[in-house]
Amino acid sequence: MLGVSYARNFFDSDQRPLRKFLTSWEGPTLLIHGRQDELVPYAAAIEHRRIVPQSSLVTLENAGHGLPITHPDEVSKAILEWLQPVEANQSQTKRQANLGRLTQSRLPFDASSLPPVTGFSLVILMLLIAVATFASEDLASIGAGLMVARGTFGWDHALLAVFVGILAGDIALYVAGRILGRKVVTLPPFSWYVSAQKMDRGAAWFEREGAKVIIASRFIPGSRLPTYVAAGVLKAPFWKFLGFFMIATIFWTPFIVGISFLLGNQILSFWEIYESFAIWVLIGVILLIYALFHIGLPMATHKGRRKLLSRWKRISRWEFWPPFVFYPPVVAYVLFLAIKYRSLMIFTASNPGIPGGGFVGESKKDMLDLLPEAQGHVARFVVLNEDSDYERAVSEFMTSNELSFPIVLKPDVGDRGHGVLIADSLEQIATFMGERNPNDAPVLLQEFIPGEEFGVFYARRPSEERGSVISVTEKQLISVHGDGRHTLEELILDDERAVCMAPLFFKRHMAQLDTVIPAGEHFQLVHVGTHARGALFLDANHLITPELEAAFDTIAASSTGFYFGRFDIRTPSADTLKNGGSFHILELNGVTSEATHIYDPNTSLWTAYRTLFEQWDLAFAIGKENVARGSKVAGFLDAVRLIFRFKIQPDSKPDTAAPARA
Known part of the structure; x- marks a missing residue:
């Protein structure tokens, strides 16, 4: 009689399908329920x-669940008595229901009317909360607090369920570390949440501070898992670990459950009033809880406030925006130019001597080889072949060129400073080479050039004898200064520039974050002049002079098919560069390189876009002129192949931290 919709309710854990059906049901209805039912x-x-105003309720006082089996006589009697008026067409329908009950049936559900969960249902609910702490201790605690606010169960049950779950989970972390040792971080699910570096830091913290770390880590987001695993790896005394852990949990659990309870009363009251806006209420609750634990609590400490400042700077300053946020307007403008020039890829003809014009994936060696008559300006280099004896090759290269350490290793096909090492010894080179994958790009070994680093963007139209320098960028390698009192982590957070990229520096220097830097010592955070790797870029266009342009005109004129791109160089000083004096070219970049002075913190977003638009205008114009002179345009499929070949290059050392230099 009730149909498929009613039957489906038994396959759904959510009771809302049944509620929807019952509120729309017009016919006579009999409800039979056991007062001692622990499942429903x-x-x-x-x-x-209440919601079926024409219904009759028969209560079996001493009955539980499964009434047709446990109390067949009482159920049969109730059904037979109810059927008599139904068969005589004398039973009540919804239209004939009492006016008072009809009015009550239209009211929203009142959660406060529900009695507390008891018996077996209470045990199951507490068990579910305990298990939920394995996924997220904080969310499980918040949920328990909201249930207390709703009256589902009492404080004692909520605290016990959360406490037992946290106790079991954290003991499991300790035991896993103790039994499996350091390899625990290589096994799922531990490898999903903690790296070897984080565990090493947790171990160092635990060894230095002792068991009180257990208490502190309970209140520091992200530190609990690596610290507890590290305690097991270090074989800390179990009972001592357990004692300090219980002290921390006794303070933490009532706090988070209590906050959720206090807020829960307000939230539930609001929910009852504005139930029709339930989705927005839910979103508001989530945002409020997130703000409390991710903004409110960090604001209570200096370290937390500096981390929030770091996050805010990366959001509010466009120079730190991810490519998918920053580049859509540039891509749109390139598409506009493609329509204007009636060719999507004509810009790849801007540098006929480079495959794809240097669109993507160009070899650093091949790019530098374009400058045969400028070798005095090019930092000396050699490519280490995979099948060669690299130690012998390194020694021969350094001996023949009268070089000493340090020396630079970088992938011949690289991107934004990935995989670069400034090595101080053959041992470091051996480690670097040993960590490479068989399919990695060849390694380019290059002499280390001291001095200041700059990016010089040069462009020349083929129809003109002279080109121009359209951008000069000063690249500052960030360092922090020790005072003998603060750790590296604290120095990074307190430095107004370093704090902007604190997560990057934390990851790179994980093993040294807790080290106190001696007074007067400079700890260099960045060793590669790449903005994405942490370097500070400053607008140095004031260095553009006729002498500077003449120097790069001479170098570009000696090249084979280079008209447009950026030279990354090092020079003794800015004045030397300004006068067109001594400098060494580290890399030459093609058509998709940028006028990087736009990343100066004082450059506005609009100025950055305008500069890039002008740059792409020039790239398309130079490409058009070269096509008219017989140069070929890379096909779209060729460009796709270049991108694919470049992207599948493994990066064996994506963020190598070289030794700190004063």
Whole structure:
């Protein structure tokens, strides 16, 4: 009689399908329920009677669940008595229901009317909360607090469930570390949440501070898992670990459950009033809880406030925006130029001597080889072949060129400073080479050039004898200064520039974050002049002079098919560069390189876009002129192949930290 919709309710854990059906049901209805039912509380029968105003409720006082089996006689009697008026067409329908009950049936559900969960249902609920702490201790605690606010169960049950779950989970972390040792971080699910570096830091912290770290880590987001695993790896005394852990949990659990309870009363009251806006209420609750634990709590400490400042700077300053946020307007403008020039890829003809014009994936060696008559300006280099004896090759290269350490290793095909090492010894080179994958790009070994680093963007139209320098960028390698009192982590957070990229520096220097830097010592955070790797870029266009342009005109004129791109160089000083004096070219970049002075913190977003638009205008114009002179345009499929070949290059050392230099 009730149909498929009613039957489907038994396959759904959510009771809303049943509620929807019952509120729309017009016919006679009989409800039979056991008052002692622990699976479906008796309160459900009361609520069903309310929303079905024509219904009759028969309560079996000493019965539980499964009434047709446990109490067949009482059930049969109730059904037979109810069927008599139904068959005589004398039973009540919804239209004939009492006006008072009809009015009550239209009211929203009142959660406060539900009695507390008891008996077996309470045990199951507490067990579910305990298990939920394995996924997220904080969310499980918040959920328990909201249930207390709703009256589902009492404080004692909530605290016990959360405490037992946290106790079991954290003991499991300790035991895993103790049994499996350091390899625990290589095994899922531990490898999903903690790296070897984080565990090493947790171990160092634990060894230095002792068991009190257990208490501190309970209140520091992200530190609990690596610290507890590290305690197991270091074989800390179990009972001592357990004692300090219980002290921390005794303070933490009532706090987070209590906050959720206090807020929960307000949230639930608001929910009852504005139930029709439930989705927005839910979003508001989530945002409020997130703000409390991710903004409110960090604001209580200096370290937390500096980390929030770091996050805010990366959001508010466009120079730190990810490519998918920053580049859509540039891509749109390039598409506009493609329509204007009637060719999507004509810009690849801007540098006929480079495959694809230097669109992507160009070899650093091949690019530098374009400058045969400028070798005095090019930092000396050699490519280490995979099948060669690299130690012998390194020694021969350094001996023949009268070089000493340090020396630079970088992938011949690289991107934004990935995989670069400034090595101080053959041992470091051996480690670097040993960590490479068989399919990695060849390694380019290059002499280390001291001095200041700059990016010089040069462009020349083929129809003109002279080109121009359209951008000069000063690249500052960030360092922090020790005072003998603060750790490296604290120095990074307190430095107004370093704090902007604190997560990057934390990851790179993980093993040294807790080290106190001696007074007067400079700890260099960045060793590669790349903005994405942490370097500070400053607008140095004031260095553009006729002498500077003449120097790069001479170098570009000696090249084979280079008209447009950026030279990354080092020079003794800015004045030397300004006068067109001594400098060494580290890399030459093609058509998709940028006029990087735009990343100066004082450059506005609009100025950056305008500069890039002008740059792409020039790239398309130079490409058009070269095509008219017989140069070929890379096909779209050729460009796709270049991108694919470049992107599948493994990066064996994506963020290598070289030794700190004063």
